[in-house]
Amino acid sequence: MRKQESTNALNESVILRNCGMAYTLSVISGRWKPAILFNLMDGKMRYNELRRAIDGVSERMLVAQLRELEEAGLVKRIVYPEVPPRVEYELTALGRSTEDMLNSMSDWGNMHREKKRGR
Amino acid sequence: MRKQESTNALNESVILRNCGMAYTLSVISGRWKPAILFNLMDGKMRYNELRRAIDGVSERMLVAQLRELEEAGLVKRIVYPEVPPRVEYELTALGRSTEDMLNSMSDWGNMHREKKRGR
DNA sequence: CAGTATCCGACATGATACTG
DNA sequence: CAGTATCATGTCGGATACTG
Numbered sequence: 254m255r256k257q258e259s260t261n262a263l264n265e266s267v268i269l270r271n272c273g274m275a276y277t278l279s280v281i282s283g284r285w286k287p288a289i290l291f292n293l294m295d296g297k298m299r300y301n302e303l304r305r306a307i308d309g310v311s312e313r314m315l316v317a318q319l320r321e322l323e324e325a326g327l328v329k330r331i332v333y334p335e336v337p338p339r340v341e342y343e344l345t346a347l348g349r350s351t352e353d354m355l356n357s358m359s360d361w362g363n364m365h366r367e368k369k370r371g372r
Numbered sequence: 373m374r375k376q377e378s379t380n381a382l383n384e385s386v387i388l389r390n391c392g393m394a395y396t397l398s399v400i401s402g403r404w405k406p407a408i409l410f411n412l413m414d415g416k417m418r419y420n421e422l423r424r425a426i427d428g429v430s431e432r433m434l435v436a437q438l439r440e441l442e443e444a445g446l447v448k449r450i451v452y453p454e455v456p457p458r459v460e461y462e463l464t465a466l467g468r469s470t471e472d473m474l475n476s477m478s479d480w481g482n483m484h485r486e487k488k489r490g491r
Numbered sequence: 492c493a494g495t496a497t498c499c500g501a502c503a504t505g506a507t508a509c510t511g
Numbered sequence: 512c513a514g515t516a517t518c519a520t521g522t523c524g525g526a527t528a529c530t531g
Contacts, residue, residue, distance in 0.1 A: 263414055264425065267407070267410045267411055267425070269478075269482065270406075270410050270474070270475070270478040271406060271407050271410060271478070272478075272481065272482065272485070273477070273478030273479060273480070273481030273482035273485065274406040274410075274474065274477055274478045274481055275406075275481070276481035276482075276484070276485045277477045277478065277480050277481035278401060278406070278477075280481075280484075282397060282401055287389075287390060287393040287394075287397070288386070288390050291386045291389050291390060291393075292386055295382060306383065306386070326487075347484060347487070350480070350484070351480065353476065354476050354477055354480045355389070355393065356389070357472065357473050357476050358392070358393055358396045358397075358473055358477070359388075359389040359390070359391075359392030359393045359396065360392060361392070361396050361469070361470065361473045362391065362392030362393055362394070362395035362396035362397075362399075363388065363391065363392035363395075365395070365399075365466060365469070366391070366392065366395045368445075368466070
């Protein structure tokens with residue numbers, strides 16, 4: 254399984270995988286983004302509803318990360334022209350497509366967190 | 373699919389998933405860690421071999437991130453008591469267990485990066 | 492209700508020079 | 512070869528106060 258003659262081919266696949274990884278990390282990393290995505294998996298939520306659901310998030314960061322997720326096309330922001338204002342956030346199809354990946358990440362974390370009692 | 377009576381149960385699963393995610397991200401996030409892991413998937417490598425394989429990494433960061441991966445138990449550092457010094461890095465079983473997760477992350481990234489031509 | 496605006500400190504990373 | 516040491520910089524996120 255060590256590298257053979259195909260060093261170049263191997264390097265290229267490593268580079269390709271890194272590009273994908275880098276893009277993925279740029280989209281989902283940020284202290285509160287995973288929490289936002291997990292919460293929205295169950296359906297739309299209003300701004301304050303999210304704020305209450307995500308313990309410890311500040312208004313500043315919640316808005317900032319929602320905007321980044323919107324920019325990346327994972328979240329849709331729906332503004333109802335009412336008084337008092339109402340805004341709902343909802344995953345797009347692209348947002349929902351992260352579910353399997355996010356679950357495999359959280360599963361890995363949960364499985365291996367426990368093996369670290371020895372430290 | 374909106375939340376029913378089981379708000380608490382839902383919240384708990386969200387929290388659990390977040391813990392796993394947080395742990396996973398703490399282990400793999402860092403500008404060069406995915407690159408290191410992908411490179412080591414094909415077998416052990418020496419320090420300078422890694423350095424050349426990972427374009428743009430500085431000595432400082434390569435060492436720092438290798439040490440963090442070692443701390444987390446994903447990478448084993450093997451020192452040969454020779455002159456000139458020789459050090460090899462190798463994935464542990466735990467390190468290899470990230471492969472599927474990392475691939476699903478890079479796959480998602482590669483698939484959805486292309487859909488963003490519209491920006 | 493759903494945000495903005497400002498300020499600030501902590502940390503991640505980079506550049507460069509040096510060493511056993 | 513495989514690192515350390517030191518300094519510089521930029522981004523992320525927290526705290527707080529204010530607003531349409």
